[in-house]
Amino acid sequence: MQKILVRARRQVFSEMVGNNPSIFQGEGYDFIELREYMPGDDIRHIDWNITAKMQKPFIKIFREERELNVVLVSILNGSVHFGSKKFKQDSIADISALLSFSTLKNGDLLSSYIFTDEMISNTKPSKKLHQIQKNVSDILDFDAINKKVDFKVVADTLYKRLKRKSLIIIMGDFFEIPNFKLLAKKHEVISIIVRDTLEENPPQMGFASLVDPESGATLEGDFNASSVKAYAKKVKMHDHNLYETFRKDQVRFTKIYTHSQESVELRRLFEGR
Structure with a gap:
């Protein structure tokens, strides 16, 4: 955890934003x-x-505006417990640290939530640095295995709890398509899709047994060229529908892979590249 915090702080206060006050420049x-x-x-x-x-x-x-209210939301269902280079859960922690330091550097209010199919935890709006450490620690320490996601709970809870207009950044792998339409009418909503390349384009493995980290179910089969290609096609179609839903609901989004440089991808997102 300390490596994540040190690296994120260094990137935000030097490399990442340079002379700009924040990666959120223009969002407030x-x-x-x-x-x-x-x-x-x-x-x-x-x-x-x-x-x-x-x-x-x-x-x-x-x-x-005088002050921006930034809300970081981590979706930690079982499927984030996966990764070839590092787990998606670790990437979410990295992204959260970067966004948190940038928020506080800009003098804005920071709060955070963790969801599965229920609200696991939340912190009140604050400008204190110790909140970053708590949030990153909560993400890394959470046992996501066999946890499911319910995006209706996420959207309804945030809609009811957040009274002031906020910038809500929701991080997860989004293998289910959420409905953030009502939430996005009240707040600015950004979705960060965290993925690993292997789950979008898996290798040929022959006969194998795989365990679903969300449901715990075991899937056995012949993962040959044909089945792998069919699976990749389904993922691509899912993502096409996901992107169209986000655009229709006026939700900005980006995809960050576990091997990517999170700071670079975040700058592209917030600078509108």
């Missing part, structure tokens, strides 16, 4: 209106849909 703002683009405007605020319709660039104008 309320949208006011649209106007035509002028030289010197931040191109990240260009509204590409309106630009395409009007055939000239328009940007979104924002009013700065």
Whole structure:
């Protein structure tokens, strides 16, 4: 755990954000209106849909809020207990540490939740550094084996508990498709899909027995070229439906693999690349 904290703190306070105040730069703002683009405007605020319709660039104008309320949500069902380089659960802890340090560096409020098919734990909004250590420790120490996920519980609980408009960042592997439509109308919701390449494109293993870490069920079969290809196709179709649901519900999202540099992927997400 200490390695995760030290590495995340170093990346946030030096390498990761450089001279920028936070990777959340631009997130703590309320949208006011649209106007035509002028030289010197931040191109990240260009509204590409309106630009395409009007055939000239328009940007979104924002009013700065004094303080952003950042809520980190870790979905720790059984399937996060998997990874070729490292477990997805460890990647979620890494991402949580990076986001937490960046939040506090920017002077924003930080709170966190852990969910399975119920709310496991939560912390109140705070600006204290010890909260980061507790959150990372809770993620790493949690026994996710045989735990299931219920995204309705996640969405309903957050909708009821969070009174103030917040930036909610939900981390999990999302092998089930959630309905965050109502939650995203009240808050800004970002989903971070944490995956391992082996579960999307598994190798040919011949006859083998696999144990589902979520249900505990054993699956036996011939994992040959044909079956592996069919499985990969199903995962790809699932992800296509997942992405379409997120776009329809106005939920921003990205995918981060266990072998990726989390800090690089997070900067791409929040800088709108």
